[in-house]
Amino acid sequence: MESPRQVAGVILAAGKGTRMKSDLPKGLHPILGVPMLELIGRAMKGAGVARPIVVIGHGGEAVQQALGTGYEYVWQREQLGTGHAASMAAGILDGFDGEVLVVPGDAPLIESETLQALLQHHRREAAACTMAIAELTDPTGYGRIIRNSAGVACRVVEEKDADPDQKRIREVCTSFYCFDADAFLGALPKLKNTNAQGEYYLTDVPEILTETGKKVETWTVRDDSLLMGVNDRYQLAEAGRILQTRIVRRHALNGVSFTGVNAVTIGPDVTIGVDTIIGPGTVLLGSTAIGARCRIGPNAQIEDSHIGDGVVVLMSLVTEAEIGNEVRCGPFANLRPKSRIGAGSKIGNFVEVKNSTLAPLVSASHLSYIGDASVGSHTNVGAGTITCNYDGFSKNRTEIGENVFVGSNSTLVAPLTIGDGALIAAGSVITQSVPADAGAFGRARQETKEQWAAQWRRIKRSGDR
Ligand code: UD1
Ligand code: MG
Numbered sequence: 001m002e003s004p005r006q007v008a009g010v011i012l013a014a015g016k017g018t019r020m021k022s023d024l025p026k027g028l029h030p031i032l033g034v035p036m037l038e039l040i041g042r043a044m045k046g047a048g049v050a051r052p053i054v055v056i057g058h059g060g061e062a063v064q065q066a067l068g069t070g071y072e073y074v075w076q077r078e079q080l081g082t083g084h085a086a087s088m089a090a091g092i093l094d095g096f097d098g099e100v101l102v103v104p105g106d107a108p109l110i111e112s113e114t115l116q117a118l119l120q121h122h123r124r125e126a127a128a129c130t131m132a133i134a135e136l137t138d139p140t141g142y143g144r145i146i147r148n149s150a151g152v153a154c155r156v157v158e159e160k161d162a163d164p165d166q167k168r169i170r171e172v173c174t175s176f177y178c179f180d181a182d183a184f185l186g187a188l189p190k191l192k193n194t195n196a197q198g199e200y201y202l203t204d205v206p207e208i209l210t211e212t213g214k215k216v217e218t219w220t221v222r223d224d225s226l227l228m229g230v231n232d233r234y235q236l237a238e239a240g241r242i243l244q245t246r247i248v249r250r251h252a253l254n255g256v257s258f259t260g261v262n263a264v265t266i267g268p269d270v271t272i273g274v275d276t277i278i279g280p281g282t283v284l285l286g287s288t289a290i291g292a293r294c295r296i297g298p299n300a301q302i303e304d305s306h307i308g309d310g311v312v313v314l315m316s317l318v319t320e321a322e323i324g325n326e327v328r329c330g331p332f333a334n335l336r337p338k339s340r341i342g343a344g345s346k347i348g349n350f351v352e353v354k355n356s357t358l359a360p361l362v363s364a365s366h367l368s369y370i371g372d373a374s375v376g377s378h379t380n381v382g383a384g385t386i387t388c389n390y391d392g393f394s395k396n397r398t399e400i401g402e403n404v405f406v407g408s409n410s411t412l413v414a415p416l417t418i419g420d421g422a423l424i425a426a427g428s429v430i431t432q433s434v435p436a437d438a439g440a441f442g443r444a445r446q447e448t449k450e451q452w453a454a455q456w457r458r459i460k461r462s463g464d465r
Helices: 036-046 060-070 082-090 112-124 181-190 202-211 233-253 452-461
Strands: 007-013 051-056 072-075 099-104 129-135 144-147 153-157 171-180 216-220 283-285 301-303 317-319 339-341 346-354 356-358 363-371 373-375 386-388 398-400 411-413 416-418
Touching: 007 036, 007 082, 036 051, 036 060, 036 099, 036 112, 051 060, 051 082, 060 072, 072 082, 082 181, 082 202, 099 112, 099 181, 112 129, 112 171, 112 216, 129 153, 129 202, 153 202, 153 216, 171 181, 171 202, 181 202, 202 216, 339 346, 346 356, 356 363, 363 373, 411 416
Parallel strands: 007 051, 007 099, 051 072, 129 216, 283 301, 301 317, 339 356, 346 363, 356 373, 363 386, 373 398, 386 411, 398 416
Antiparallel strands: 099 171, 129 171, 144 153, 144 171
């Protein structure tokens, strides 16, 4: 069997996106934490595009920086139209012999499967150009598909160039195309800008190809949400809603329960194990991976973190952290970057952990700050324990061993080492390391005076003499 030809992909992303009313380039506006252009680029790569090319213009440097090295970039310094943008990409495709998928940079809901289907239709029909088209009840604003007497889609008329009859056509151009490279490269130099907008329209390419006897095909997309364009922040929010529904559906069908479907935010890369229950108000973003049988939320926000099986995270913030199996976390815990919580540990209310490793079965149940520390297994960190990790100049470490009992309201002034089995008396300020199995008392000695309180009250009541 003949091996399939190489596919190049062109994302048209040089436009300004004026209606976003933003300093951020349009394509970098995130949906569920992922920039629109990244979503489109992934769909392309997922469809087997070997050479993804991004046409950049407005905010081009920022786009390049955000998307990184997985793409080729070409500049369109002046935005002279979609056809002009496509010819910028053609500049680096000279001699390329394969297919070229062209997609707009503002349709973030496109999926690999749709692009693949477009490509397959194109191959099956041996066409020079296949336009993905949609049939809309309200086609206003879109380019209309004009068919000849034989029913062949021979050209596209833009809204601004259309006469009233043409405006009634409901078949529209979606701006997703598949071309044969030689047809694409041959037709682009022939584009003219003699139209209402004075632009070079990519939509004129099908007509040029038809005139030179090349085959132009259409492929109708059934779910037009896939092609939804984002031109303003309302459409951005709407696209987020649609993508969110897809993501929740995927997890739900894989065995995840949602107790508040409409009140969760879950990014496209998040993974969730079976029998996990996600409560309302929960935000899961980035590369977060959640294990099986967890209870997450209500109101948990977890970003770029790894959560084991059987974990409870209630009303807490977890960022770039690792949580072992069967951990209980929250309510109101704050696990900051590089927190590693061992299996079976308990992180209670108002406990903040940063850059610290807790072994399995550590208990820090109330009101603590654990920063730049390590804590051995079975150690109890009493309520109100603070690691004083910062001296105003540098961060210092606190190393706490196994089976240590840190009494409530202890202040551990780093750098400090507390040996295995040691006991820190409640209310201590500990400034020197404590050996294994020692008891450390760093507090003022208590003085108790018999009858003192009664006497004091008597004096007060009799008029302070
Ligand atoms: C385009 C199509 C229209 C189609 C619609 C579907 C043309 C002439 N018209 O219109 O038939 O129905 O998409 O959404 O193609 N861009 C550049 N450089 C430019 C101009 C645009 O890179 O000089 C990029 C934009 O950033 C955008 C994409 O091309 O991502 C589409 O451009 P846009 O201006 O949105 O075209 P529409 O008017 O929507
Ligand atoms: Mg558009």
